[in-house]
Amino acid sequence: MTDTSPDTTAGAPAIRRLSVRKHLGFMIGAGILGAIVLVAVFAPLIAPHDPYAQELALRLKPPFWHDGAEPGYLLGTDALGRDYLSRMIYGARISVALSFGAILISGLIGITLGMVAGYFGGWVDTAISALITTRLSLPVVLVALAIVSIVGGSLTVVLLVIGLLLWDQFAVVARTATMKLRNAEYVASAQAMGASRFHILTAELLPNISAPLIVVATVEMANAVLIEAALSFLGLGVQAPLPSWGLMLSEGKNFMFFSPWVITLPGLCLFFLTLSINLLGDGLRDILGARR
Amino acid sequence: MTLDTTAAAGAITVRDLHVRIGEVHAVRGIDFTLSAGRTLALVGESGSGKSMTALALMGLNPPGARVTAERLALDDGTTPQNARGDRIAMIFQEPMTALNPVFTIGDQLCAVYRRHRGGSMRAARERAVELLDRVGVPSARTRLGQYPHMMSGGQRQRVLIAMALMCEPDFLIADEPTTALDVTTQVKLLDLLAGLRDEFGLGMLFITHDLGVVARIADDVAVMKHGEIVETGPCARVLTAPEHSYTRSLIDSLPQPVPPTAHDGAAPVLSAHGLGRVYPPRGMFGGTPFRALTDASLSLSKGEVLGIVGESGCGKSTLARILIGLDRPTEGRVELGGEDMRNLPQKLRARRIQPVFQDPFGSLNPSWTIRRILDLPLRLHTQLDTSARKARVLELLKDVGLPERAAEATPRALSGGQRQRVAIARALAAEPQILICDEPTSALDVSVQAQVLELLRGLIRERDLSMVFISHDLAVVQAICDRVIVMDLGRIVEESATDRLFAAPRHARTQALKDAVLELPDTGTT
Numbered sequence: 001m002t003d004t005s006p007d008t009t010a011g012a013p014a015i016r017r018l019s020v021r022k023h024l025g026f027m028i029g030a031g032i033l034g035a036i037v038l039v040a041v042f043a044p045l046i047a048p049h050d051p052y053a054q055e056l057a058l059r060l061k062p063p064f065w066h067d068g069a070e071p072g073y074l075l076g077t078d079a080l081g082r083d084y085l086s087r088m089i090y091g092a093r094i095s096v097a098l099s100f101g102a103i104l105i106s107g108l109i110g111i112t113l114g115m116v117a118g119y120f121g122g123w124v125d126t127a128i129s130a131l132i133t134t135r136l137s138l139p140v141v142l143v144a145l146a147i148v149s150i151v152g153g154s155l156t157v158v159l160l161v162i163g164l165l166l167w168d169q170f171a172v173v174a175r176t177a178t179m180k181l182r183n184a185e186y187v188a189s190a191q192a193m194g195a196s197r198f199h200i201l202t203a204e205l206l207p208n209i210s211a212p213l214i215v216v217a218t219v220e221m222a223n224a225v226l227i228e229a230a231l232s233f234l235g236l237g238v239q240a241p242l243p244s245w246g247l248m249l250s251e252g253k254n255f256m257f258f259s260p261w262v263i264t265l266p267g268l269c270l271f272f273l274t275l276s277i278n279l280l281g282d283g284l285r286d287i288l289g290a291r292r
Numbered sequence: 293m294t295l296d297t298t299a300a301a302g303a304i305t306v307r308d309l310h311v312r313i314g315e316v317h318a319v320r321g322i323d324f325t326l327s328a329g330r331t332l333a334l335v336g337e338s339g340s341g342k343s344m345t346a347l348a349l350m351g352l353n354p355p356g357a358r359v360t361a362e363r364l365a366l367d368d369g370t371t372p373q374n375a376r377g378d379r380i381a382m383i384f385q386e387p388m389t390a391l392n393p394v395f396t397i398g399d400q401l402c403a404v405y406r407r408h409r410g411g412s413m414r415a416a417r418e419r420a421v422e423l424l425d426r427v428g429v430p431s432a433r434t435r436l437g438q439y440p441h442m443m444s445g446g447q448r449q450r451v452l453i454a455m456a457l458m459c460e461p462d463f464l465i466a467d468e469p470t471t472a473l474d475v476t477t478q479v480k481l482l483d484l485l486a487g488l489r490d491e492f493g494l495g496m497l498f499i500t501h502d503l504g505v506v507a508r509i510a511d512d513v514a515v516m517k518h519g520e521i522v523e524t525g526p527c528a529r530v531l532t533a534p535e536h537s538y539t540r541s542l543i544d545s546l547p548q549p550v551p552p553t554a555h556d557g558a559a560p561v562l563s564a565h566g567l568g569r570v571y572p573p574r575g576m577f578g579g580t581p582f583r584a585l586t587d588a589s590l591s592l593s594k595g596e597v598l599g600i601v602g603e604s605g606c607g608k609s610t611l612a613r614i615l616i617g618l619d620r621p622t623e624g625r626v627e628l629g630g631e632d633m634r635n636l637p638q639k640l641r642a643r644r645i646q647p648v649f650q651d652p653f654g655s656l657n658p659s660w661t662i663r664r665i666l667d668l669p670l671r672l673h674t675q676l677d678t679s680a681r682k683a684r685v686l687e688l689l690k691d692v693g694l695p696e697r698a699a700e701a702t703p704r705a706l707s708g709g710q711r712q713r714v715a716i717a718r719a720l721a722a723e724p725q726i727l728i729c730d731e732p733t734s735a736l737d738v739s740v741q742a743q744v745l746e747l748l749r750g751l752i753r754e755r756d757l758s759m760v761f762i763s764h765d766l767a768v769v770q771a772i773c774d775r776v777i778v779m780d781l782g783r784i785v786e787e788s789a790t791d792r793l794f795a796a797p798r799h800a801r802t803q804a805l806k807d808a809v810l811e812l813p814d815t816g817t818t
Contacts, residue, residue: 192645195672
């Protein structure tokens with residue numbers, strides 16, 4: 001080695017790097033979300049009963065901490081005598097699949113549009129920006145309601161509708177971040193080397209704008225969970241007898257005065273899922289932000 | 293002039309100053325005295341602790357820094373925290389960011405004055421006009437209402453100097469105040485600062501990495517290395533008869549002119565004919581198109597190093613981008629080995645001509661390892677399989693003087709000089725015939741610059757490369773180029789062999805650039 005210059009990072013003030021393990025919010029969020037995903041994946045192994053099996057004789061049995069609880073039905077039963085714990089465990093599958101699925105679709109659309117607009121600029125940017133503005137001016141829940149009521153509700157329809165509606169934040173963030181980096185000298189080097197545009201966009205630029213996009217993804221995931229719950233609650237989302245948490249809220253609303261757990265239990269599940277995703281997002285923002 | 297020129301004589305005494313930031317011991321027990329009416333230059337390479345010393349002297353410490361000193365005070369015992377802005381003022385390196393873009397020049401100048409001196413806005417504005425006049429900002433009164441973005445870099449630095457002087461300080465701390473400026477502007481500002489020092493009896497601490505600047509302005513010099521002052525003394529003595537080996541190595545690192553080689557007669561590998569570049573007006577409602585380049589023609593022979601010099605905005609980078617193929621000329625054409633570049637496929641062009649850019653921090657993708665960075669051109673331009681490419685990456689690293697373990701590092705772990713070596717290795721990977729280097733050493737310390745120049749010279753010799761070397765620094769150009777083109781306002785104004793250009797410049801711009809070269813006092817040994 002002939003280069004004797006001191007390492008520039010040693011002379012600069014040492015920035016305290018946040019380690020993943022030290023970030024309490026991130027750890028809690030990751031813990032809860034991890035648990036929910038595990039439950040969703042292994043639902044058939046964990047669930048004590050068939051979530052669809054009806055036992056009308058055992059209607060609206062309370063959870064174990066109430067008097068009159070039915071042994072073997074830990075969290076009681078619903079109005080049709082189905083085991084509530086099993087339905088909630090299977091409900092996790094729907095929420096998790098839907099949130100990840102919707103984010104994959106909207107991320108793909110939003111990041112592609114945003115990067116193309118940011119990189120090429122000019123009329124391409126004008127056109128895509130107009131598209132983004134159009135999308136931003138549409139109220140998500142209303143549009144989703146309209147489409148689902150025309151096409152008819154099912155898990156696939158809800159997934160597609162949410163996926164096709166939530167790409168705007170991805171596009172906005174990807175566009176700005178790409179604009180900032182498109183004049184970087186390493187991009188010019190790749191151009192001068194004869195690298196294709198596809199290579200420049202996916203290999204040179206995408207890894208460098210991924211940090212803010214991951215944060216957007218978590219926010220939108222929580223959003224997707226809530227929109228699904230809202231649609232299902234209104235009877236336009238996932239259709240019975242599928243055990244969606246939103247649908248369970250809707251089915252339980254007639255019994256909430258005398259059997260409040262039918263509302264509170266799925267409500268708590270939704271609360272913890274969105275909380276964990278948001279904590280994870282905040283944590284990632286802090287950790288990834290500090291590394292830049 | 294109603295300016296008070298009888299600034300109180302005195303000194304800032306510093307004894308056993310330490311600055312620690314986290315684990316890093318940035319300044320390790322230094323002593324010096326800054327006396328009224330004299331300039332002390334603090335010289336050192338990046339990371340030597342000179343800026344930390346300046347900040348400690350202002351009482352402005354970065355968060356997490358611990359400053360301890362046996363004595364750090366003015367003669368009457370005032371601490372820097374109580375004297376800053378008023379009796380001690382500071383000028384920063386980057387005139388583009390040191391002024392707040394949302395306030396007018398006048399507001400910013402007056403705010404300092406009224407903060408420390410009170411008084412009416414009117415009095416403050418009068419003083420501002422007076423000082424702007426003194427530091428050479430034309431039509432000072434109208435300037436007060438302008439925003440920073442309406443001024444050039446040199447003018448902004450003058451505004452910052454005026455701002456520093458608003459409260460009649462006794463001491464002025466200047467942290468690389470001319471580094472970001474053009475060479476001709478640099479000379480004017482150095483002379484202005486020296487004049488102000490003598491006029492107001494300022495004690496000036498001048499921080500720089502450039503020994504030429506030291507020679508021009510300093511009375512005394514302190515050379516810093518790794519947080520310690522290794523040598524101190526009167527400027528003339530230290531520069532002509534250095535006692536410490538580090539000072540000597542700094543002086544030896546300054547680029548030395550080498551005799552150019554003539555390459556007449558050979559067929560040009562690269563030539564440009566009547567290049568022009570006009571940028572369309574910005575915005576929706578017209579405006580004037582901007583002409584960056586006019587009728588530029590040049591030719592480059594095999595094995596030749598052609599220098600392009602000029603100040604910022606002269607069109608040299610536009611010319612470079614066109615030669616590399618990153619931008620298209622609106623007039624004229626570029627020929628690569630006799631073929632029109634427009635007809636060459638991108639890949640063929642890339643195999644013959646490769647760039648090296650200025651910023652070693654921006655030219656390497658921060659999320660890639662060095663191996664992946666060097667692998668890309670091999671993947672694009674060679675038929676080698678994975679293991680052969682792996683071996684080739686290590687060879688390339690060796691060629692540019694980097695250890696093999698650098699392959700697995702990311703750019704963040706490397707120093708500026710090391711990164712620039714990687715950038716050179718990447719340019720060489722496809723074995724091009726021509727390198728276009730746009731200010732490849734201007735972001736580097738002098739000792740690293742000397743090594744990179746040596747590396748480039750060796751590579752040109754070994755591989756019979758041709759090179760276009762763009763720079764604003766004539767001393768560097770003299771050290772590597774065979775022939776030089778001088779540019780001004782988008783045109784080529786002069787072209788000749790390097791030694792002839794310096795011996796007898798014909799154009800006024802060449803003369804001005806030559807006058808701006810800051811030389812060390814003659815040591816009598818060379």
